[in-house]
Amino acid sequence: MAPRQGKVFKLAWPLKTIIQRSAFLALISLAIALLFIGKANIGVVEKMRTSATDFLAPILATISEPVDAFHKGVARVQKFTSLIEENERLREENARLLKWQAAGRTLEQENENFRQLLNALSDPLVLPITARVVGDAGGPFVRTLLLNSGRRDGVRVGQAVVAPLGLVGRIADVGERSARVLLLTDLNSRIPVVMEKSRHKGILIGDNSSMPLLDFLPTNAKVAPGDRVVTSGDGGMLPAGRPIGFVSSISDRGIRVQAFADWTRLEYVSVLRYDLPGMSSPDMNPGDLGESRLDAK
Amino acid sequence: MSPTLAYQFNRLLRGSVPFAITVLLALMSVVPIGIAGYAIVTPSFVAISVFYWSIHRPYLMAPPICFVLGLLSDCLTGAPLGLSSFLYLMIHAIAVSQRRIFIGKAFVLTWFGFFLIGFLIAILSWIIVCLYSLALLPLTPILVQYALSLLVFPLFAWGFGLLQNNLLRLT
Numbered sequence: 001m002a003p004r005q006g007k008v009f010k011l012a013w014p015l016k017t018i019i020q021r022s023a024f025l026a027l028i029s030l031a032i033a034l035l036f037i038g039k040a041n042i043g044v045v046e047k048m049r050t051s052a053t054d055f056l057a058p059i060l061a062t063i064s065e066p067v068d069a070f071h072k073g074v075a076r077v078q079k080f081t082s083l084i085e086e087n088e089r090l091r092e093e094n095a096r097l098l099k100w101q102a103a104g105r106t107l108e109q110e111n112e113n114f115r116q117l118l119n120a121l122s123d124p125l126v127l128p129i130t131a132r133v134v135g136d137a138g139g140p141f142v143r144t145l146l147l148n149s150g151r152r153d154g155v156r157v158g159q160a161v162v163a164p165l166g167l168v169g170r171i172a173d174v175g176e177r178s179a180r181v182l183l184l185t186d187l188n189s190r191i192p193v194v195m196e197k198s199r200h201k202g203i204l205i206g207d208n209s210s211m212p213l214l215d216f217l218p219t220n221a222k223v224a225p226g227d228r229v230v231t232s233g234d235g236g237m238l239p240a241g242r243p244i245g246f247v248s249s250i251s252d253r254g255i256r257v258q259a260f261a262d263w264t265r266l267e268y269v270s271v272l273r274y275d276l277p278g279m280s281s282p283d284m285n286p287g288d289l290g291e292s293r294l295d296a297k
Numbered sequence: 298m299s300p301t302l303a304y305q306f307n308r309l310l311r312g313s314v315p316f317a318i319t320v321l322l323a324l325m326s327v328v329p330i331g332i333a334g335y336a337i338v339t340p341s342f343v344a345i346s347v348f349y350w351s352i353h354r355p356y357l358m359a360p361p362i363c364f365v366l367g368l369l370s371d372c373l374t375g376a377p378l379g380l381s382s383f384l385y386l387m388i389h390a391i392a393v394s395q396r397r398i399f400i401g402k403a404f405v406l407t408w409f410g411f412f413l414i415g416f417l418i419a420i421l422s423w424i425i426v427c428l429y430s431l432a433l434l435p436l437t438p439i440l441v442q443y444a445l446s447l448l449v450f451p452l453f454a455w456g457f458g459l460l461q462n463n464l465l466r467l468t
Contacts, residue, residue: 024360028386031364034379039429045378052372056324060373064328071331136336137374138327140438141426143337144375146327172375180375187430208434210334264333 050175057148057178060134068267126239128162128270129154131179136266143186143208145169145266150177158237160272166243166260167191167231168269181269184244184259185212193244194232198222201232204244204257211248211256223247229257239274311464315357318460319346319366327373337438340446343370344418345453347385348411351392352399353461363389377429384418391417404454411450419443 038045079086114120131153135146149155151174161168161181169189172182182189189206193214200221205213214229227247233240248258300308322342329336343366350358367382374381391414392399399407423439 020360024386024390027360027364028383031367031379031383031386034382035377035425035429038378049372049378052369056373060324060328063324067328067330133329135327135373136329136339138336138339139341139370139374139376140337140442141376141380141422141434142374145329146373146375187432187434207432208438263336264331266329267331 046173050173050178053146053173053178053180054150054175057134057146057150057175060146061132061148064134071267127273129273130268131155131271132268133266134178141208143169143183143189143206144172145181145183145269147179147181147269147271148177149271150175150179152176154273155179155271156273159274160231160238160242162242162270162272163261163266165262166245167238168259168261168266170238171271179271183263185210191238191244192232192234193229194240195221195223196228196230198227201234204229211258214247214255214257217255223250223255225250237274239272242272312357314460314464315346315350315354315457316362316366318457319343319350319358320369322346323366323370323373326370338441338445340449341442342446342449342453343381344385344388344415345411345446345450346457347388348392348414349407349454349457351389352396352407352410353457354465355389355393355396357465358389360386360389377426380422380425380429383425384422387421388414388418404451407454408447408450412447415443415447 034045129149131147131149133145134148137144145161145168147155147161155171155174157171157174159171161170167184169181169183169186170191171179172188173180184191184204184206185208186206187208189204189212191204192201193204194201195217198221200217200223202214202217202221205215207213214223217223225247229244229246231238231240231242231244243260245257245259245261247255249256319342322345326339326342347358347363347366351363363385364382367380367385368378370376370381370385371378392410395410399410419439419442423434423436427434
């Protein structure tokens with residue numbers, strides 16, 4: 001028996017390598033084909049990807065739980081050491097902010113009165129969805145976040161994502177219970193912005209560097225470092241006037257903007273459900289049309 | 298004598314350890330850690346794992362497994378689908394073709410092998426992504442990621458070595 005087995009083995013061996021080689025080549029070609037299909041933006045690939053993230057988001061949420069807990073613990077210990085100073089600082093800040101609040105209320109009322117005099121339309125109410133960040137890019141090629149909220153929570157493609165300090169990015173893909181955020185630093189990110197003071201409009205272009213590029217400003221626009229940049233609301237998907245960042249450097253190669261958002265502490269973000277009545281179709285942004293008219297009186 | 302079902306099941310479970318551990322590493326690499334800039338330069342744990350197992354247990358890290366791991370990574374990170382599959386398959390192919398050099402030699406040689414292959418893969422990935430997005434991307438983050446991967450490589454190789462000696466001696 002043994003020699004015969006050996007013969008078969010000798011015959012089968014090259015066959016096995018040939019199969020293995022061709023399987024390898026087939027897989028390589030499949031990977032390249034996937035790249036092309038993905039570039040062509042074919043729906044099937046997107047669907048596959050979103051269903052995969054739908055499946056993975058709960059797992060990631062569970063894994064990131066202990067990491068978050070650890071961070072909270074460390075932050076707690078750090079806070080203990082500076083409790084008194086922190087309290088003092090917050091007291092002062094609170095006093096200052098109360099003054100600002102009074103000023104803000106007066107101005108808001110005044111603004112409202114002017115609006116009514118001019119019969120101007122007010123912006124619809126923006127309803128935030130709070131979502132937990134369960135994944136980040138984990139590599140140098142893209143700047144994205146993975147959220148554990150999706151279509152069933154009202155998240156839609158194109159909605160703005162904000163952190164406490166400022167805009168983070170926009171929703172790029174939505175699954176049933178997960179969503180991917182395209183950060184404003186990503187290569188594919190384009191956000192319509194306006195200079196807060198001069199009201200010149202431009203586009204904030206991500207290029208995978210830490211500071212996105214501010215472009216398409218009018219040629220006569222005067223920009224100085226430190227100027228604040230906010231969303232312009234052009235296109236009807238993002239609410240206007242949300243803080244993004246400030247101009248950090250101006251050179252021949254363009255104007256760079258430093259975002260306000262603290263990229264290291266993105267544990268929870270708000271997805272803004274926003275729609276201008278008549279501008280966005282209910283299919284794109286459903287479920288909240290009625291709600292966002294709550295304040296329209 | 299045919300092996301019992303329990304034995305075969307045991308073997309299957311043990312054999313799937315490299316795959317399972319790599320899936321776990323893929324998940325770990327996207328968990329937000331909260332260190333400034335870490336998300337961009339997270340060492341590519343999966344590449345380390347693919348490289349190690351391709352040398353030491355190539356049949357447990359076969360091309361289809363590399364492909365699936367790549368798809369998983371791309372779905373998790375949001376990178377162009379197929380990119381990581383391609384890169385892992387390349388790592389696997391190079392590692393398997395050169396494994397005679399690494400097997401049974403000092404660890405430093407394996408590390409040096411990763412130094413060379415990692416650099417090649419980093420540059421290759423940069424070229425592919427530049428072509429894919431038709432733009433010149435900053436190269437620095439990719440090189441930093443490569444350097445970090447190189448730094449953590451001994452730690453992972455040590456851990457994988459323990460696994461290999463304790464769980465996979467029979468497979």
